[in-house]
Each structure stands twice: as structure tokens, then as C-alpha cells.
Amino acid sequence: xxxxxxxxxxxxxxxxxxxxxxxxxxxxxxxxxxxxxxxxxxxxxxxxxxxxxxxxxxxxxxxxxxxxxxxxxxxxxxxxxxxxxxxxxxxxxxxxxxxxxxxxxxxxxxxxxxxxxxxxxxxxxxxxxxxxxxxxxxxxxxxxxxxxxxxxxxxxxxxxxxxxxxxxxxxxxxxxxxxxxxxxxxxxxxxxxxxxxxxxxxxxxxxxxxxxxxxxxxxxxxxxxxxxxxxxxxxxxxxxxxxxxxxxxxxxxxxxxxxxxxxxxxxxxxxxxxxxxxxxxxxxxxxxxxxxxxxxxxxxxxxxxxxxxxxxxxxxxxxxxxxxxx
Numbered sequence: 001x002x003x004x005x006x007x008x009x010x011x012x013x014x015x016x017x018x019x020x021x022x023x024x025x026x027x028x029x030x031x032x033x034x035x036x037x038x039x040x041x042x043x044x045x046x047x048x049x050x051x052x053x054x055x056x057x058x059x060x061x062x063x064x065x066x067x068x069x070x071x072x073x074x075x076x077x078x079x080x081x082x083x084x085x086x087x088x089x090x091x092x093x094x095x096x097x098x099x100x101x102x103x104x105x106x107x108x109x110x111x112x113x114x115x116x117x118x119x120x121x122x123x124x125x126x127x128x129x130x131x132x133x134x135x136x137x138x139x140x141x142x143x144x145x146x147x148x149x150x151x152x153x154x155x156x157x158x159x160x161x162x163x164x165x166x167x168x169x170x171x172x173x174x175x176x177x178x179x180x181x182x183x184x185x186x187x188x189x190x191x192x193x194x195x196x197x198x199x200x201x202x203x204x205x206x207x208x209x210x211x212x213x214x215x216x217x218x219x220x221x222x223x224x225x226x227x228x229x230x231x232x233x234x235x236x237x238x239x240x241x242x243x244x245x246x247x248x249x250x251x252x253x254x255x256x257x258x259x260x261x262x263x264x265x266x267x268x269x270x271x272x273x274x275x276x277x278x279x280x281x282x283x284x285x286x287x288x289x290x291x292x293x294x295x296x297x298x299x300x301x302x303x304x305x306x307x308x309x310x311x312x313x314x315x316x317x318x319x320x321x322x323x324x325x326x
Contacts, residue, residue: 120176254293
């Protein structure tokens with residue numbers, strides 16, 4: 001029987017896996033680093049390490065920035081330097097002790113030691129200035145937007161240096177939502193101009209320093225951005241929704257990138273979910289997308305669920321499909 005890591009490699013290269021990769025099983029996520037990513041409590045709000053006010057209303061599944069005039073960070077994109085200050089990354093070695101111990105405890109023949117980065121560049125920009133202001137600024141103030149993105153890239157490169165120095169990761173799991181359920185937020189041409197070079201720098205740095213896998217999360221439609229993903233160096237697109245034509249993407253691009261998702265979290269992870277609903281979607285996903293260049297997974301961007309039991313039920317159903325199809 002192949003290890004989790006070996007089985008993933010076989011899936012990615014179009015080889016001979018002996019079962020489906022079961023969601024995030026091949027990735028040992030390092031979540032206890034000293035790098036802060038502050039989140040508000042449900043029903044509350046906080047100001048995060050970048051000065052962004054985040055609110056988590058009761059009854060919602062996550063938090064989002066507050067962008068009224070009082071709380072928005074960048075009040076004038078042409079003067080972004082007056083408002084944006086990157087947080088500290090200079091932590092003593094002892095602050096890394098827990099994360100180092102977690103990394104050392106991983107059997108790297110079985111799993112990838114995987115560092116986690118969020119939010120990504122596109123999200124970070126609209127966290128700082130709101131989605132509406134950001135989308136207008138790509139047209140109206142492109143020079144300032146390039147400068148801001150370059151500043152965020154510099155921060156991410158310094159962050160990558162710290163991860164590599166302390167944890168020697170095998171993989172990076174990087175968040176950045178690039179679309180809604182039906183389209184990308186910006187055109188492929190604009191994406192290529194603003195974000196493709198930026199991510200090539202970040203992901204290239206990881207690869208140049210021994211990181212084997214780049215896993216990028218965008219739980220969205222982004223089929224039109226797959227050529228850019230490949231150019232950036234992404235190995236696995238995690239979060240691919242079934243609003244994308246996944247079988248066609250695998251057929252066209254599978255030799256260059258692997259697709260992870262297909263099980264729309266909104267359709268299985270909700271208050272009145274049942275094991276029967278999960279089983280239906282897992283079977284459909286596995287049957288439609290096949291064994292190679294595809295990892296059946298919920299589309300949400302961590303190995304967790306919003307409603308208890310969903311994630312493990314998906315795993316059990318994937319096991320059943322492995323028994324049926326392998």
C-alpha cells in the first residue's frame with residue numbers, strides 16, 4: 001500500500017495510485033507558528049495585525065473586513081504608504097519551538113510538512129481597501145496598485161524565508177479567492193498583469209528553496225485562470241467548484257496541474273446535512289472526475305467543517321468509492 005504522499009504523487013503524475021487521495025490527508029498543516037493571523041470571535045470584531053477591522057456576525061460561517069469610512073485602512077490608494085504597515089516577522093527561535101516540534105514529528109515519507117498562508121495578494125488588497133475600491137483602482141490607479149502588490153509580495157517573501165528557515169516545509173498551502181461561483185473577479189488579462197508576475201516571485205522562491213508542492217486555494221470558478229496558475233507554478237488548485245467543468249479541465253490541463261475539490265461545501269456542509277446527502281455528492285464527484293489529476297475534497301479551504309461530522313463523513317464516503325473503483 002502506498003503512503004499518503006506516494007499515492008498523491010501517483011495521482012498528480014497520472015501514474016498508478018491505489019486509492020483516491022482523501023481530501024487533505026497528505027498534508028500536515030503547520031498551524032502553530034508565531035506568525036499571527038488574528039480572527040474575531042463569533043459575534044465580535046477585532047483589528048488584525050495589518051490594521052484591518054474584521055467582524056464575525058452571529059449566524060455567519062466566517063468573518064469579513066469592515067469597510068465604512070471610519071474603519072477602511074487605505075483611504076486614498078495614491079497615498080497607500082501612509083496607511084499600510086506590514087506586521088513584524090522577527091520572532092526569536094523559542095517562539096518557533098512548537099511549530100518546529102510539530103514539523104519534526106511528521107513522517108515526511110507519509111505526509112508533506114505544509115505551511116499555511118492567508119490571505120493572499122488579491123484578498124489582501126481588498127481587505128485593505130474594499131472590493132469595490134480595489135476593482136476600480138486596477139483601472140484608475142494601476143501604478144499605485146502595482147506598488148501596493150509589490151509591497152505585499154515583499155512581505156510574503158520575507159514570510160517564506162522564515163518558514164523555510166525554521167520548518168523546511170515540503171509544501172505551501174496558500175489561500176487567495178479569485179472568483180465567485182460563476183466567474184473570476186477580474187479578467188484573465190488583468191489577472192495576468194497584476195498577479196501572475198507577483199505569484200511567480202512568491203511561488204518561485206518557495207520552489208527554489210526546496211518546497212516541492214504549491215497548493216493554492218480558491219473555492220470559486222477560476223477555469224479561465226488555469227493557464228496563469230500553471231505559469232505561476234501551482235501544482236494543485238484546491239477548492240475547484242463544480243461550477244467549473246472539472247472533467248474538461250482535467251482533460252486539457254491534467255498533465256500540468258492537479259484539481260482538488262468538486263464537493264461543493266455549500267451543498268454538503270450546512271445545518272440539516274445528512275450522511276445520505278454527503279454520499280450522493282461524493283459518489284458523483286468521484287465518478288465524474290476519475291482517478292488521475294484529481295483529489296476529491298470539500299471546496300472549503302481547511303480540513304474542517306462548519307457543522308460537526310461533515311468532514312469525516314466525506315472521508316468515509318471517499319474510502320467507499322476507493323473500494324468500488326480501485
